[in-house]
Amino acid sequence: MKKLMLFCGLVLLVTSAQAPAVSVTDVADAGGAPDNLNLDQVENELPQLFEEQQGVELSEDLAVDIDSPGSYSYAGPATSGTIPAGTIVTSYLVHYDPLVTYPAQAVEVTGCSITFDTPILGLIFRSGRLGPDTLGDSDGIVGSSLTYWTADTLSNVRGFDLWDGYDQDPITLSADRLTVSFDTKANTIDEMRILVAAEIEVKIDIKPGSFPNSFNINGKGVIPVAILGSDDFDVTCIDPESLTFSGLDVAVRGKDKLMVSYEDVSGEDVEGASGDGYVDMVIHFQDNTDNWELGSTEGVLKRKLYDECGGTAIYGAGSINVVQETVE
Numbered sequence: 001m002k003k004l005m006l007f008c009g010l011v012l013l014v015t016s017a018q019a020p021a022v023s024v025t026d027v028a029d030a031g032g033a034p035d036n037l038n039l040d041q042v043e044n045e046l047p048q049l050f051e052e053q054q055g056v057e058l059s060e061d062l063a064v065d066i067d068s069p070g071s072y073s074y075a076g077p078a079t080s081g082t083i084p085a086g087t088i089v090t091s092y093l094v095h096y097d098p099l100v101t102y103p104a105q106a107v108e109v110t111g112c113s114i115t116f117d118t119p120i121l122g123l124i125f126r127s128g129r130l131g132p133d134t135l136g137d138s139d140g141i142v143g144s145s146l147t148y149w150t151a152d153t154l155s156n157v158r159g160f161d162l163w164d165g166y167d168q169d170p171i172t173l174s175a176d177r178l179t180v181s182f183d184t185k186a187n188t189i190d191e192m193r194i195l196v197a198a199e200i201e202v203k204i205d206i207k208p209g210s211f212p213n214s215f216n217i218n219g220k221g222v223i224p225v226a227i228l229g230s231d232d233f234d235v236t237c238i239d240p241e242s243l244t245f246s247g248l249d250v251a252v253r254g255k256d257k258l259m260v261s262y263e264d265v266s267g268e269d270v271e272g273a274s275g276d277g278y279v280d281m282v283i284h285f286q287d288n289t290d291n292w293e294l295g296s297t298e299g300v301l302k303r304k305l306y307d308e309c310g311g312t313a314i315y316g317a318g319s320i321n322v323v324q325e326t327v328e
């Protein structure tokens with residue numbers, strides 16, 4: 001038996017938050033927001049999805065109109081909630097301005113949905129006709145520096161309509177918080193702001209104590225990865241369910257016990273690393289024969305679902321060093 005060691009170049013850690021991936025049905029994914037979203041300025045036969053501010057840390061609680069999974073309509077109205085201060089969010093705006101001009105007959109689009117790869121933390125769509133103007137209040141916090149429609153004299157104002165029975169726009173937030181589905185019907189504008197968790201970087205140490213982080217491509221055993229705690233990051237609030245490492249799942253011992261422990265094993269990913277005084281989360285991932293390709297240089301840990309760490313989706317990247325075992 002001969003071991004062929006493939007030493008691959010080190011990869012610098014990515015340091016910025018990443019924009020979540022988006023997929024849409026019956027919605028136009030329209031990129032950055034245009035300058036002017038006033039009435040009849042940016043019309044389309046489909047509702048359009050615009051990116052607003054990315055990776056904003058909320059300095060105070062942000063009021064939202066839906067903060068929990070469920071189906072909402074006039075018959076089952078939304079409940080208000082808040083996204084707590086300190087949460088890092090990325091904002092999108094659904095903007096439906098149909099190819100008609102008020103007071104023409106309202107036009108309806110049904111079966112719309114948008115799926116993100118990080119959790120939806122809240123939806124905002126009230127515009128002051130009845131109750132608070134959560135849309136207007138949030139424009140200056142997470143919106144773009146553009147012109148929003150502020151007219152409130154028409155019968156159908158800016159937001160999605162769950163409140164008065166006119167031109168109804170039912171909304172469903174999926175149980176996993178990744179998908180918002182809706183119908184929209186308007187002769188002016190229907191808008192809904194979607195706040196999703198920004199995906200932030202955490203420091204990891206693949207194979208604590210070792211560097212380079214070499215492992216066999218034989219798919220046997222488990223691969224330990226530590227999420228490193230720090231002064232401002234408490235790893236104990238991460239729900240380990242659905243953590244993945246480059247596609248590998250958390251190893252399970254016995255019937256359903258995840259192989260996760262909390263100990264101070266590392267402060268950085270270096271040879272002989274030892275504790276730095278901050279508790280780390282050590283996760284063992286179940287290796288898989290088909291998972292690795294020779295030449296891969298980066299392992300990526302992710303967690304997408306909502307948990308107690310402020311609703312934040314996390315990722316951490318580190319270098320890997322794939323070792324091929326060949327039989328002669």
Ligand SMILES: [Ca+2]
Pocket residue numbers: 039040043097098099100101102187188
């Ligand atoms: Ca129009």
Ligand SMILES: [Ca+2]
Pocket residue numbers: 156159160161166167168169184185186190
């Ligand atoms: Ca409507």
Ligand SMILES: [Ca+2]
Pocket residue numbers: 205206207208209210211212213269270
């Ligand atoms: Ca290591």
Ligand SMILES: [Ca+2]
Pocket residue numbers: 228229263264265266267275276277278279280
């Ligand atoms: Ca540590």
